[in-house]
Amino acid sequence: MATDASSIKEAELASAAAVQIPPASNFPALKNDLILRAARRQPVPRVPVWLMRQAGRYLPEFRQTRSKYDFFTICRTPSLACEVTLQPMRRFNLDAAIIFSDILVVPQALGLEVVMVEGKGPVLPNPISEPSDLDRLRTPVDVEKELGYVMRAITLTRHRLDGQAPLIGFAGAPWTLMAYMIEGGSSTTHAKSKRWLYAHPAASNRLLDAITDVVIDFLVAQIRAGAQLVQLFESHCGSLTPELFRRYELPRLARIAAETRRRLGEAAVPMIAFAKDGHFALEMLAKDCGFDVVSVDWTMEPAECRRRLGNCPVALQGNLDPVLMACTDRDQLNQEVHRMLQGFGTRGYICNLGHGIYPDAQPDTVGAFIDAVHRLSESAAAAAGDK
Numbered sequence: 372m373a374t375d376a377s378s379i380k381e382a383e384l385a386s387a388a389a390v391q392i393p394p395a396s397n398f399p400a401l402k403n404d405l406i407l408r409a410a411r412r413q414p415v416p417r418v419p420v421w422l423m424r425q426a427g428r429y430l431p432e433f434r435q436t437r438s439k440y441d442f443f444t445i446c447r448t449p450s451l452a453c454e455v456t457l458q459p460m461r462r463f464n465l466d467a468a469i470i471f472s473d474i475l476v477v478p479q480a481l482g483l484e485v486v487m488v489e490g491k492g493p494v495l496p497n498p499i500s501e502p503s504d505l506d507r508l509r510t511p512v513d514v515e516k517e518l519g520y521v522m523r524a525i526t527l528t529r530h531r532l533d534g535q536a537p538l539i540g541f542a543g544a545p546w547t548l549m550a551y552m553i554e555g556g557s558s559t560t561h562a563k564s565k566r567w568l569y570a571h572p573a574a575s576n577r578l579l580d581a582i583t584d585v586v587i588d589f590l591v592a593q594i595r596a597g598a599q600l601v602q603l604f605e606s607h608c609g610s611l612t613p614e615l616f617r618r619y620e621l622p623r624l625a626r627i628a629a630e631t632r633r634r635l636g637e638a639a640v641p642m643i644a645f646a647k648d649g650h651f652a653l654e655m656l657a658k659d660c661g662f663d664v665v666s667v668d669w670t671m672e673p674a675e676c677r678r679r680l681g682n683c684p685v686a687l688q689g690n691l692d693p694v695l696m697a698c699t700d701r702d703q704l705n706q707e708v709h710r711m712l713q714g715f716g717t718r719g720y721i722c723n724l725g726h727g728i729y730p731d732a733q734p735d736t737v738g739a740f741i742d743a744v745h746r747l748s749e750s751a752a753a754a755a756g757d758k
């Protein structure tokens with residue numbers, strides 16, 4: 372029998388792939404529902420906290436798993452995606468887990484190739500360039516067939532979490548995915564994809580609708596598989612003008628929230644919208660989209676967000692500068708946490724970073740951040756009379 376490194380790796384992958392997925396029912400009882408209560412603006416004894424991209428490159432245990440497998444192999448092998456999702460849950464007292472996957476699985480389901488290039492990030496070798504390229508898209512998408520591995524990872528993880536905290540499912544928002552599909556990867560200006568919005572409005576609507584249809588089916592399927600909250604990532608919101616956002620994206624975000632909820636009925640779960648650099652869109656996101664929670668980045672002043680929204684029935688999430696996760700000064704960290712708690716208040720608030728955690732984050736600082744949120748918010752919530 373061959374015992375070289377590659378055959379050991381193949382054998383490990385085969386055994387990971389052979390893990391049986393239990394049915395998406397009879398899940399273990401939830402021991403910590405703080406994030407669900409905060410999303411519904413109910414009183415909490417302390418503020419829940421999780422970190423965008425909490426499972427990933429800053430953790431040595433992730434890097435070890437990643438050194439053995441290609442990025443999308445981890446995503447497509449439910450027991451590996453589950454293991455990586457649980458890694459930060461074992462280390463930290465987090466109030467939610469987020470399933471390990473990527474927003475770019477939706478373009479893959481639509482028939483576009485996406486590869487993860489070391490040191491560069493995601494690349495789509497054959498992006499959409501012309502409106503006629505839309506005929507290449509494989510629509511309609513059967514999400515169970517194309518993305519069933521995400522649903523299986525969710526079901527397995529929900530069981531293995533054993534009720535420690537709720538599990539978050541997610542998808543990219545239509546504009547953000549359209550931008551990747553046209554740019555072919557990361558971009559600072561999104562000039563090509565924005566040019567589509569101006570020059571090809573009908574084709575842009577067709578592409579955005581095709582993405583929206585998949586996103587709705589995908590979120591519904593993730594929730595049926597066991598996701599207890601879902602977050603929509605509009606990471607490229609900041610490239611749009613308010614008018615482009617209002618015309619192209621707002622109606623789609625509203626359709627995603629309304630249709631997902633309608634299709635699930637009683638089984639609906641809280642929905643979070645994260646719009647990076649979406650200052651101009653705060654009121655639109657909070658009042659005209661139907662999401663339960665709006666997640667803001669670090670460029671927004673917490674108290675100012677509350678002031679702008681008045682008594683709008685929406686919870687807020689955010690917004691610590693992720694760079695602080697690479698710093699060691701605990702007084703500074705405590706001060707920043709205190710400032711967020713003061714500005715956002717302890718009701719209807721989920722503490723998080725303003726964007727995904729960076730690879731140079733220090734695990735010790737991440738732990739100190741989570742503990743500071745719990746410690747400082749407990750006294751603030753008690754002072755506000757919340758239990």
Ligand SMILES: Cc1c2[nH]c(c1CCC(=O)O)Cc1[nH]c(c(CCC(=O)O)c1C)Cc1[nH]c(c(CCC(=O)O)c1C)Cc1[nH]c(c(CCC(=O)O)c1C)C2
Pocket residue numbers: 422423424425426427428437442469470471472473474475487491492493541556557558604606647726727
């Ligand atoms: C760990 C990881 C992920 N994606 C990528 C990596 C690093 C790749 C590697 O290990 O090689 C590539 C990977 N995938 C993407 C990027 C960003 C590329 C760019 O800058 O445009 C990278 C480096 C695209 C992507 N992917 C995602 C977003 C939205 C959030 C954000 O704005 O940061 C975006 C924009 C979401 C995402 N992506 C991931 C999760 C996992 C769950 C978690 O821990 O939170 C999530 C939620 C996982």
